Each structure stands twice: as structure tokens, then as C-alpha cells.
Amino acid sequence: MTKTARRALRGVGLATVVALGLTACGSDDGGSGDAGASADEVTQALEEGGEITVWAWEPTLGQVVEDFQAEYPNVKVNLVNAGTANDQYTALQNAMQAGSGVPDVAQIEYYAMGQFSLNESITDLSGFGAGELADSYSPGPWSAVQANDGIYGLPMDSGPMALYYNKDLFDEYGIEVPTTWDEYLQAARDLHEANPNAYMTNDTGDGGFATSMIWQAGGRPYQVDGTEVGIDFSDEGSTRFIDLWQQMLDEDLLAPITSWSDEWFQGMGDGTIASLATGAWMPANLESSLPDGAGSWRVAPLPQWDENAPASAENGGSALTIPDASSKKELAYGFLQYANAGDGVATRLENGAFPATTADLNSEEFLSTEFEYFGGQRANEVFAESAANVADDWSYLPFQVYANSIFNDTAGKAYVSNTTLAEGLAQWQDASRRYGEEQGFTITD
Amino acid sequence: MTTLSPPTMAGRPAAPPPRKRSTRRRSWVGWGFIAPFMVVFALVFLAPIAYSIYLSLFREQMVGGTSFVGLDNYQRAFDDPKFWEALGRVSLFLVIQVPIMLGIALLVALAIDSGRLYGKNFFRIAIFMPYAVPAVVATLMWGFIYGSRFGLVGNINDTFNVSLPNPLSPDLVLASIGNIVTWEFVGYNMLIFYAALRVIPHSLYEAAEIDGASQLRMITAIKLPAIRGALVIATIFSIIGSFQLFNEPSILQNLAPNAITTYFTPNLFTYSLSFSGQQHNYAATVAILMGLLTMVVAYVVQLRGMRKEA
Numbered sequence: 001m002t003k004t005a006r007r008a009l010r011g012v013g014l015a016t017v018v019a020l021g022l023t024a025c026g027s028d029d030g031g032s033g034d035a036g037a038s039a040d041e042v043t044q045a046l047e048e049g050g051e052i053t054v055w056a057w058e059p060t061l062g063q064v065v066e067d068f069q070a071e072y073p074n075v076k077v078n079l080v081n082a083g084t085a086n087d088q089y090t091a092l093q094n095a096m097q098a099g100s101g102v103p104d105v106a107q108i109e110y111y112a113m114g115q116f117s118l119n120e121s122i123t124d125l126s127g128f129g130a131g132e133l134a135d136s137y138s139p140g141p142w143s144a145v146q147a148n149d150g151i152y153g154l155p156m157d158s159g160p161m162a163l164y165y166n167k168d169l170f171d172e173y174g175i176e177v178p179t180t181w182d183e184y185l186q187a188a189r190d191l192h193e194a195n196p197n198a199y200m201t202n203d204t205g206d207g208g209f210a211t212s213m214i215w216q217a218g219g220r221p222y223q224v225d226g227t228e229v230g231i232d233f234s235d236e237g238s239t240r241f242i243d244l245w246q247q248m249l250d251e252d253l254l255a256p257i258t259s260w261s262d263e264w265f266q267g268m269g270d271g272t273i274a275s276l277a278t279g280a281w282m283p284a285n286l287e288s289s290l291p292d293g294a295g296s297w298r299v300a301p302l303p304q305w306d307e308n309a310p311a312s313a314e315n316g317g318s319a320l321t322i323p324d325a326s327s328k329k330e331l332a333y334g335f336l337q338y339a340n341a342g343d344g345v346a347t348r349l350e351n352g353a354f355p356a357t358t359a360d361l362n363s364e365e366f367l368s369t370e371f372e373y374f375g376g377q378r379a380n381e382v383f384a385e386s387a388a389n390v391a392d393d394w395s396y397l398p399f400q401v402y403a404n405s406i407f408n409d410t411a412g413k414a415y416v417s418n419t420t421l422a423e424g425l426a427q428w429q430d431a432s433r434r435y436g437e438e439q440g441f442t443i444t445d
Numbered sequence: 446m447t448t449l450s451p452p453t454m455a456g457r458p459a460a461p462p463p464r465k466r467s468t469r470r471r472s473w474v475g476w477g478f479i480a481p482f483m484v485v486f487a488l489v490f491l492a493p494i495a496y497s498i499y500l501s502l503f504r505e506q507m508v509g510g511t512s513f514v515g516l517d518n519y520q521r522a523f524d525d526p527k528f529w530e531a532l533g534r535v536s537l538f539l540v541i542q543v544p545i546m547l548g549i550a551l552l553v554a555l556a557i558d559s560g561r562l563y564g565k566n567f568f569r570i571a572i573f574m575p576y577a578v579p580a581v582v583a584t585l586m587w588g589f590i591y592g593s594r595f596g597l598v599g600n601i602n603d604t605f606n607v608s609l610p611n612p613l614s615p616d617l618v619l620a621s622i623g624n625i626v627t628w629e630f631v632g633y634n635m636l637i638f639y640a641a642l643r644v645i646p647h648s649l650y651e652a653a654e655i656d657g658a659s660q661l662r663m664i665t666a667i668k669l670p671a672i673r674g675a676l677v678i679a680t681i682f683s684i685i686g687s688f689q690l691f692n693e694p695s696i697l698q699n700l701a702p703n704a705i706t707t708y709f710t711p712n713l714f715t716y717s718l719s720f721s722g723q724q725h726n727y728a729a730t731v732a733i734l735m736g737l738l739t740m741v742v743a744y745v746v747q748l749r750g751m752r753k754e755a
Contacts, residue, residue, distance in 0.1 A: 086721070090720055115723075118508070119507065119508075205702060227508045258699065258700065258702055261700065263592065263594055263595050267594075272594075398507065402721050402722045402723070405707060405717060405721035406707055409707050409708070412702060415703045416614060439506045439508060440507060440509040441507070
């Protein structure tokens with residue numbers, strides 16, 4: 001799911017929303033821990049100026065940097081694209097190891113934050129008063145930046161999940177939009193029966209997707225407490241997802257098309273793939289890669305396991321962090337605040353980012369945006385509701401990047417052989433545990 | 446391509462010159478002359494190898510940091526089923542794909558060299574052409590052909606209402622990769638063989654003809670022995686190429702993620718170890734082992750191939 005990270009959501013046309021106050025008011029908490037600064041000190045650093053380097057691939061940051069420099073003329077920001085997702089993490093890790101060339105600010109996806117916060121190679125922002133921003137962010141992203149009682153970044157965007165579906169195709173075969181996963185399964189059967197070339201969705205095994213689905217189903221396979229890690233895919237929530245997806249696999253209801261391939265967009269265009277359950281950053285990708293789908297597609301809430309207790313999950317999204325090796329943390333924090341909690345948020349929304357800030361998620365202007373692509377639908381209402389329903393007690397592994405990279409080695413077998421998904425996930429669990437042990441973690445059962 | 450025999454030992458003085466006290470001074474002058482070469486050689490060839498060996502003696506953990514572990518990484522590689530699976534896979538590839546590829550290349554080279562082929566220049570260029578296509582592009586192209594949904598295979602299935610086996614399924618993917626590699630490198634090997642065939646003196650053929658030798662006999666008695674050196678060198682290149690198999694599976698992985706594991710070939714294994722798994726030390730170990738193994742196999746082939754020539 002590395003590509004989920006690059007969100008070029010140009011579609012979310014958004015006007016100005018004055019976001020949160022720039023200054024956190026905790027002037028008297030003199031910086032707990034080894035790093036920290038009061039709001040005054042941050043402001044002072046911004047006035048004094050200096051130069052900081054920002055590593056990020058998020059396209060909307062370019063404008064933010066320009067505005068930021070206009071507001072604080074003494075500050076010079078070098079925005080560097082050091083690669084997307086994994087490439088950047090590798091570069092970052094190498095720089096941290098070498099102890100030189102480390103940026104002052106780095107973009108890191110939520111699922112990858114663990115491996116940086118674990119050894120504190122990124123800064124705990126509690127000392128800067130980041131804790132007071134808790135209510136400013138929706139629960140999913142906020143919980144994602146926290147680890148070991150620290151706050152290791154400020155959420156930049158989020159990816160609450162929704163169901164994107166091809167309304168024309170649904171109408172053609174008389175399929176109702178499913179509100180529960182049972183209905184979803186039935187709809188998948190009906191659709192495939194009506195047209196053997198049409199599939200409810202595609203999947204060839206994707207760790208990012210599977211974990212998000214388990215998250216929504218209430219499964220909590222990962223228990224992380226510092227260096228103690230538990231991995232267990234046999235809990236009730238995980239089993240719910242496994243059972244559903246096993247049925248989808250057994251009955252051949254999943255198009256064997258890999259997400260983000262050419263075939264994928266073709267499949268969505270020609271009616272092979274009827275729907276997608278994915279993050280709120282998807283619209284821009286649809287607009288750019290599937291322009292012909294305009295008017296045909298709609299957004300619906302993610303199907304539910306329990307209609308009375310709506311739940312959702314995050315898929316993708318990233319935060320801005322401050323590497324521990326940075327020598328200009330006050331300045332860097334000033335930038336973080338501006339970009340992810342201050343005026344920068346509005347700028348990024350204008351350019352199509354999906355916010356993590358509750359003020360924006362709840363603003364009338366944001367919610368009432370009509371998406372031409374979705375036939376004038378107010379899709380943000382669906383996304384915002386999903387964001388509010390995300391359970392915030394999920395955690396990723398401190399080595400999730402590696403774990404996801406071996407998903408297809410293990411669980412992927414269920415997609416191409418007689419191995420069941422439960423067996424596949426059990427193998428994934430074993431392989432992840434083994435890696436954890438090799439890396440010095442204590443694996444609990 | 447035929448100058449593969451080791452430099453002759455003739456001309457070496459029978460006895461070393463008598464030692465003199467000036468030996469030490471002279472040796473410094475000698476070093477001075479080769480110093481520029483030695484510096485570059487040490488920097489470019491020896492230093493990376495030494496650094497890899499150095500890396501392979503440590504282990505870096507997310508929890509606990511870096512520690513010296515001696516030969517533990519090597520022990521781990523020997524016990525690692527993934528390493529053996531990857532090695533087994535490229536060995537199988539080597540044993541099956543290389544003979545097929547070299548056989549076709551040899552056949553084509555002989556055909557073009559026979560002088561009986563109409564439009565031989567065209568064939569020579571056409572068969573060599575795939576080698577000029579970058580491996581990445583070639584693999585992408587074949588990937589589209591193999592696609593059972595939107596690719597050529599899919600089109601054939603739809604048009605003729607048949608159901609061909611999916612070339613990207615776990616069982617067939619290695620053969621599919623073999624097909625791509627063969628397509629890419631037949632022309633290259635053909636050119637090596639053809640160049641070697643061209644330098645055979647024509648008088649040999651004339652003599653054979655006078656003796657009443659058939660074409661087949663000319664091939665087995667004259668041509669093949671004469672290009673033995675080229676055959677050996679092409680085989681060694683192919684062995685190295687097989688052990689280093691990376692581009693093709695790495696690109697097809699996007700199309701067939703469940704058929705090509707992250708440890709499909711040793712190179713892919715080291716790649717994912719160091720870039721997804723942050724296990725640089727273990728990756729260096731696997732790389733060194735593979736380097737040694739490739740050297741040994743290539744050396745054995747060379748010894749065997751050259752022995753009969755002496």
C-alpha cells in the first residue's frame with residue numbers, strides 16, 4: 001500500500017477554512033523530557049529565523065512552504081522529495097545511521113511510524129505542548145502518532161475508509177448498495193452471477209488492506225507495548241474478516257487484479273471491478289487515472305459488521321515528524337504547527353488533501369463540497385462520518401513496513417493455491433514473529 | 446573470442462637472476478609504477494568486497510543496536526530455508542534454461558554461418574535485436590503478453606474460447622521468466638558463437654569437403670571444437686546471469702505478487718532483506734555467499750571446458 005501514501009487529491013475543491021489557533025498556550029510547561037520548548041520559544045525561533053530541511057513527498061506541501069516563508073521571512077525551508085514512502089524511509093534510516101544529512105522534518109506514514117518512534121530517532125513532541133492538540137485531530141490519526149506515551153508527529157492527513165462503487169454497473173444488474181458485509185457478500189454473488197466477467201472488487205493480497213479490514217472488523221492482532229510485541233490473527237475481529245474473505249475467494253468473487261496496476265484502472269473502467277473499499281484519498285486518483293468514470297461512481301459508507309455499532313478504519317495517511325538528530329527542533333516544530341495545525345491546513349485542503357483535523361472535517365464548507373466526479377454527491381459527508389467512526393485503539397507493528405512486504409509470501413498463497421486465508425495469515429503471523437525476534441523484540445503470545 | 450587460452454609460459458628465464466643488495470631499492474621503483482593501478486584496484490574492487498565482509502560479521506537489531514556476531518550470519522544463511530529455496534530455484538533455472546538458450550543460439554549461429562541462409566544479415570540483426578531492448582522494457586512487454594486477463598494470453602482465451610494455463614501462476618512463472626531471458630539473450634550468445642565461427646580458416650572446410658565430409662561432420666569435427674572457447678565463455682556468462690537473476694522476477698512481481706516471493710531468487714532475497722527488512726548485515730552475508738558460489742561454479746565449468754583443449 002505504499003501508493004496510498006501519495007495523495008494528490010486535487011478533487012476536493014475547498015475554500016478557506018481558518019484552522020486552529022497557531023499558538024498552543026502552555027507557556028509555563030518548561031519542556032518535559034529531553035526535547036521541548038514553550039510556545040514562546042517556538043515563536044521566538046520563527047522570528048529569529050534559520051534554515052530547515054523538510055523531507056516529504058506530499059504534493060500539497062509546496063504551497064505551504066511558500067506561504068510559510070512569506071509569513072516568517074527569516075525562515076528558509078528546503079523542501080526535498082527524498083523518495084516516496086519506503087524509498088524515503090530507507091534514505092532517512094541511512095542518514096540517521098550515518099548521523100549526517102538528517103532532515104529537520106520528515107514525512108512518515110502512520111503504519112511506518114513505529115519503527116522510528118521505537119528507538120526515539122524521531123522526537124517526542126510532548127515537550128512542545130503537542131498534547132494540547134489532541135482534540136484538534138480525528139481519533140484515528142491522533143492515535144497513530146502516539147507511541148510509548150509520547151507524541152511522535154503531527155497528523156498531516158488521513159484515510160478513513162469508504163466504499164467506492166460504480167453506480168451504473170450496480171443499477172444495470174439491480175444491485176443494492178450493501179450496508180453490511182453480509183449484504184456485500186450477497187451483492188458480490190449476484191453481480192458475478194449476472195455477469196461472470198464482473199467482480200465486486202479486486203484483491204490479490206495486500207497487507208495494508210487486510211489490516212485495515214481487520215481494524216474495522218474489531219480485530220486487534222497487534223499488541224505493542226514498547227519492545228513487547230504480540231501478534232495474533234485468531235481474535236474475533238480478525239476471524240470475521242478471514243471468514244468473509246475466504247468465502248469471497250472460494251466463490252471466485254474477487255477479481256485477480258493487483259491494485260495500482262494498469263489492469264486495475266482498466267478493470268474499473270470496463271466494469272470488471274464494481275467497487276473498492278479504500279481510503280478517502282482515492283477520489284483524486286480516480287479523477288486522474290479513470291477520467292471516463294466521472295458520473296458513474298459514487299461513495300457509500302463502508303459496509304458494517306454490526307449496523308448498530310458503526311465502525312470504520314483508516315487506510316493510509318501520514319504525519320510530519322522531527323528527527324531526533326535535528327538541531328533546529330523549535331523551528332521545525334513551528335513548521336509542523338503551521339503545516340498541520342495552522343494556516344497550512346487550509347492551503348493543503350484547497351489543493352486536494354484530505355484533512356486529519358476535526359475542525360475541517362466538521363466545517364460546513366468542507367462537508368457541503370459537491371464532487372462533480374461522483375455526480376454532485378457530497379462525498380465528504382461520507383468520509384467525515386467514517387473518520388468519526390474510526391476506533392482509536394489500533395496499533396501497527398514497530399516493523400509493519402517489513403511485515404507488509406512479506407504479506408504476499410505468506411498470506412498471498414491463499415489467493416493462488418489451496419492454502420486457506422486463515423493458514424496464510426497464520427504463516428504471516430509466524431514470519432512476523434520470527435522477524436520481531438531477530439530484531440530483538442520480546443514476542444508475547 | 447578465441448584467445449581464451451592462458452598466456453604461455455614460454456620465454457621465462459630458466460633461472461632467477463642472482464640476488465643483489467639493490468633489490469630493495471628496485472622493488473620500490475616497481476611499486477611506484479603500479480601504484481596508480483593498485484590504488485584504483487584497491488578502491489574499486491577490494492574495498493567494497495572488504496566492506497561487505499566486514500558488514501557480514503555484525504548484526505544490527507531494532508532493539509539492541511549493532512553487535513559483533515562473528516560468523517553467525519553465515520550460520521544463519523546455511524540454516525535459512527528461504528536462502529536454499531532461492532538458490533534451488535536459480536539452480537533449476539540454470540540447468541534447464543541455459544542449455545536451451547545456448548542450444549538455440551548455437552543452432553542459429555551455425556545456420557547463419559552455413560552461408561546457405563537467404564537474408565542472413567536480416568536474421569542476424571533480428572535475432573540480436575531483443576538484446577538491445579532493456580531488460581526492464583522486455584519484461585514489461587512480456588508481462589503484458591502473459592496477462593491472462595488483459596494481455597495476449599487473455600485475448601487468445603477470449604477469441605478462441607480456450608483457457609490457456611496462466612503463465613504467471615506460481616507453477617509456471619519460472620518457466621515464463623526462462624522464456625523472457627531466452628528471448629533476450631539468444632541473440633547475444635548467437636553473436637559470440639557467430640564471431641568465433643567466422644575466424645575458422647576456410648581452408649579447413651575445403652579440406653573436409655575434399656575428404657568427402659558431410660555438413661554434420663564438419664560441424665562436429667571442425668566448427669564445434671574450434672569454438673569451444675566461445676562456448677565456455679558463453680556458458681560462464683550464462684551461469685553468472687542465472688545466479689544474478691533479478692530484473693525479470695522483480696518486475697513481474699508487480700503483476701504476480703503471490704507467485705514471486707520476496708525470496709524468489711538470491712538477489713531478490715538480498716534486495717528485500719536490505720531495503721524492506723533493514724537487515725543489511727545478513728544481506729551482505731547472502732551476497733558474499735552467492736558471489737563465492739558463482740565463482741566456484743564458473744571456475745569448475747571453465748576447468749572442465751578448457752581441459753580437453755590442452
